[in-house]
Amino acid sequence: MDAFAVGRFRTLARRGELGRDPGAVDAATAYAFAQLAKRVGPDAVAGLEQPVLTVFGLLADANLAKGGELPAVERAIVDNFHRLYYHRLEQTWKQTYWRGVHVWKNPLDLWLYQEILHDVAPEVIVEAGTKFGGSAYFLANMCDLMGRGQIVTIDVTEQPNRPQHDRITYLTGSSTDTAVIEKVDRIIDGKRIVVLLDSDHSARHVLAELRAWHDRVPVGSYVIVEDTNVHGHPVFPNHGPGPMEAVDSFLAENDQFIIDESMHKFFMTFNPRGFLKRIA
Incomplete structure (x- = not known):
């Protein structure tokens, strides 16, 4: 994720609901995550966790408020919980x-x-x-x-x-x-x-x-x-x-x-x- 994407995240996160363009948020998030996925190692993501979480939280809230109008966001939430649950197998399904x-x-x-x-x-x-x-x-x-x-x-x-x-x-x-x-x-x-x-x-x-x-x-x-x-x-x-x-x-x-x-x-x-x- 480059500095432009991070700056875009922070700007969008500060705006009020009426001023935020959901399409722009969605596009910025998709772009930033795509860039982040190309990087490896902790140094590549240092300091970026909170902006990502902030905007993803806004997207998730918008999805709930609008009844699932952002299916990619909903899918990401479900898939990431699925991965968390599945890979914590010694805590979850192997202890069921x-x-x-x-x-x-x-x-x-x-x-x-x-x-x-x-x-x-x-x-x-x-x-x-x-x-x-x-x-x-x-x-x-x-x-x-x-x-x-x-x-x-x-x-x-x-x-x-x-x-x-x-x-x-x-x-x-x-x-x-x-x-x-x-x-x-x-x-x-x-x-x-x-x-x-x-x-x-x-x-x-x-x-x-x-x-x-x-x-x-x-x-x-x-x-x-x-x-x-x-x-x-x-x-x-x-x-x-x-x-x-x-x-x-x-x-x-x-x-x-x-x-x-x-x-x-x-x-x-x-x-x-x-x-x-x-x-x-």
């Missing part, structure tokens, strides 16, 4: 528990899951990626509350001391392995299902999962592709093509599913564009 069991999920997403279970009323929930069993346990308890449903959860690795529950069936193997899919098919046996994909996050594997499982999901139900936030969407930019890229490839070849935009209502989700609802 359901009834004492680790559940490595965003709690906002868990709330969406219970809404989906209420609306769809699945008889079976198929989960690819078990880890500690916390999410399977959460889903089983939601099924307890609703008085219906069971969970089939699949992982290539067994973990000790996973929670035991009458509604949970643990399977060991790959979610794309024919033998594992056949075992799940015997449990499903025509029942109404929801599918959650949270195993290997490579684009290749997730696309294979989508191709394997999508036709088992009835109209009105969901395939939920988790962790579409990696590979810079907006976190973990060095991950490599992952779940988001698999979703894009899948939707390009399949018109039976849409992205359910209503599932973005809490602003931050670990599964952006990953709530795929079957419509045909």
Whole structure:
């Protein structure tokens, strides 16, 4: 960020609301951040933090007052909180528990899951990626509350001391392995299902999962592709093509599913564009 941009920031920040040109503020902010992004090292940003925060705060206030008329500002706020939350993992999502069991999920997403279970009323929930069993346990308890449903959860690795529950069936193997899919098919046996994909996050594997499982999901139900936030969407930019890229490839070849935009209502989700609802 050069001296001109900093001076422009300070001038704009001093003006009253009527005298401030929102377009000029927006343009100056975009330009200054673009210049700042090209710099590296603490010396490059020394003394600039407060002007940036001041103007960004003004933009954020304007966005709230006008009901989201500055979508780039809103996106920046959400994305930066998302990055903060995600990268403080030892404080946040890796320290999230359901009834004492680790559940490595965003709690906002868990709330969406219970809404989906209420609306769809699945008889079976198929989960690819078990880890500690916390999410399977959460889903089983939601099924307890609703008085219906069971969970089939699949992982290539067994973990000790996973929670035991009458509604949970643990399977060991790959979610794309024919033998594992056949075992799940015997449990499903025509029942109404929801599918959650949270195993290997490579684009290749997730696309294979989508191709394997999508036709088992009835109209009105969901395939939920988790962790579409990696590979810079907006976190973990060095991950490599992952779940988001698999979703894009899948939707390009399949018109039976849409992205359910209503599932973005809490602003931050670990599964952006990953709530795929079957419509045909």
